[in-house]
Amino acid sequence: MAAIKPGRPGGRHRRPAERQATYGEVLAIGEFRALWAGQALSLLGDQLSRVALSVLVFERTESPLATASVYALTYLPPIVGGPLLSGLADHYARRRIMIVCDVLRALLVALMAIPGTSFTALCVLVFCVVLLSAPFSAARAALLPELLEGDRYVAGSALQNMTNQAAQMLGFAIGGALIMGMGPYRALALDAATFMASALILVSGVRRRAAPARSGSGRPSMWKMTRAGARLVFGDPRLRTLVLFAWLCGFYVLPEGIATPYAAALTDDPQRVSFVAGLLMGSIPTGTVVGAFLFSRYVSPSGRLRSMGWMAMLTCAPLILCALRPPLAVVLVLWFVSGVGGAYQLAANAAFVRCVPAERRGQAFGLVQSGLLAAQGLGILIGGAAADEFGPEPVVALAGAAGLLVAATLAMLWTDSRKEIIERVRAEAPA
Structure with a gap:
């Protein structure tokens, strides 16, 4: 009988089948549910605030350039400040970073919701709110692999990605209708409430962890x-x-x-x-x-x-x-x-x-x-x-x-x- 050649079926031990994680497995993890729910709330609020700000600025200035400039501020802060502030997530407890950022953003958006806030103040507040998204996103992205191992990380990322896209579509779709009913200032107040709700979800749903281990002494500069x-x-x-x-x-x-x-x-x-x-x-x-x-x-x-x-x-x-x-x-x-x-x-x-x-x-x-x-x-x-x-x-x-x-x-x-x-x-x- 001819010998079985290496590489033929039966000639060597087959690799174990690669197991794919399911969305049910991922959602069964309480800490991931907290991150996911908080992110969904914040995203819906952000989309609503973008529409509200566009309406508010255009009503006040009647200038397409001013309206576009405020919208452009949602891109600039992470580009400028992201590389500098994201490192904070490697030197402080990541849960604490996210909670502090959510609370600060809630307070800043609440200031934007005060009727009569000047255009200059609105621009400064928008810049600061978006700037704080850099350390928050870095901390969340760094924490996620600790909660989801192996293929669960891919399933969780897919779920978050689909949630992001759905929140964008839903936020733009219902944003105009809500603002017609409640006005831009109340819509901004609602956005502030979503940030505070996200912070409360993180406090109750994500356990405390120590700051990432650091080598050497002292804290390096940004x-x-x-x-x-x-x-x-x-x-x-x-x-x-x-x-x-x-x-x-x-x-x-x-x-x-x-x-x-x-x-x-x-x-x-x-x-x-x-x-x-x-x-x-x-x-x-x-x-x-x-x-x-x-x-x-x-x-x-x-x-x-x-x-x-x-x-x-x-x-x-x-x-x-x-x-x-x-x-x-x-x-x-x-x-x-x-x-x-x-x-x-x-x-x-x-x-x-x-x-x-x-x-x-x-x-x-x-x-x-x-x-x-x-x-x-x-x-x-x-x-x-x-x-x-x-x-x-x-x-x-x-x-x-x-x-x-x-x-x-x-x-x-x-x-x-x-x-x-x-x-x-x-x-x-x-x-």
């Missing part, structure tokens, strides 16, 4: 923490590639920023522009929700890592077809498919967590988040300027082509980097 975080993230080829995967969103989020002029190009009826723009803006987040569910539920942990490059290319490739100026129904499908591809961010996030030491996750996540916002803001800014010159369809197509080239390059770099991480994922599979 500049030293920032430089150390940058060396950590960009000095490791694996982390550098994963960060660039995250920042790729600057290409495929661009269409959302020029959805209104794109809608105007698709319809001759001025009354339908806002409706069509709403459909376009909702198509990519909807695709992201569907993609996150399918990717986390039906693709194995190592399969997600192997397909990450292809999924990243999927976010940009459909946008190229917008150069053909297809009708609305086709554009909605193309943008939806682009959103589905964005689910690769779940795998990139999980791989990033595996490669960063636990005691330095706050600073690392803060740097990535700041760059993420910068990529989105810069992409939308460039896209808007180019759309004025060339029209929205070719700009979206060019963004898709440029993003596809970058994604293909990252996919090739990732092929070498992913091997070690996949082996670690397989080694953690239950016997």
Whole structure:
């Protein structure tokens, strides 16, 4: 009888099947439920406050520039302050950081809700409120891997991602109606209440933990923490590639920023522009929700890592077809498919967590988040300027082509980097 060759079925012990976590497992963890509920409340309040501020500033100034400037302040603080303040999550207890940030934001938004607050004061308060989101987000992102191990982290991230997208869509959808009924000042007061409710949920639902262990004596300055975080993230080829995967969103989020002029190009009826723009803006987040569910539920942990490059290319490739100026129904499908591809961010996030030491996750996540916002803001800014010159369809197509080239390059770099991480994922599979 011929000998069984190595590598044939039965010739060696098979690897254990990779177990995928379920949403039920994740929601059964009380501390995660507290983080999840607090985040959902804050996000709904934030979306409501964005609409309220836009209405309030425009009513007071009747200036589109002033209204747009206040909205732009939601991008600037994390870009500037994120790398500096995120390191606090690695030097203080992360639960305490989140609670303090929530309470301070509640107080600041409550000041914004006082009738008669000057425009200058509103701008300063908005800046401070958004600035505090940097240490809060860094602390939450660093704490999450401590609550969810292995594939539970991916399931939890997917659940939070879907919640974020749903909160954005719901907040914008009901924000206008609520403000018509209660007015912008009361809407801001409601936002302040959501921050305070989030703090109370964290107090009661998340247990106390000691501050992350630190080596050496004394407390380094913020500049030293920032430089150390940058060396950590960009000095490791694996982390550098994963960060660039995250920042790729600057290409495929661009269409959302020029959805209104794109809608105007698709319809001759001025009354339908806002409706069509709403459909376009909702198509990519909807695709992201569907993609996150399918990717986390039906693709194995190592399969997600192997397909990450292809999924990243999927976010940009459909946008190229917008150069053909297809009708609305086709554009909605193309943008939806682009959103589905964005689910690769779940795998990139999980791989990033595996490669960063636990005691330095706050600073690392803060740097990535700041760059993420910068990529989105810069992409939308460039896209808007180019759309004025060339029209929205070719700009979206060019963004898709440029993003596809970058994604293909990252996919090739990732092929070498992913091997070690996949082996670690397989080694953690239950016997």
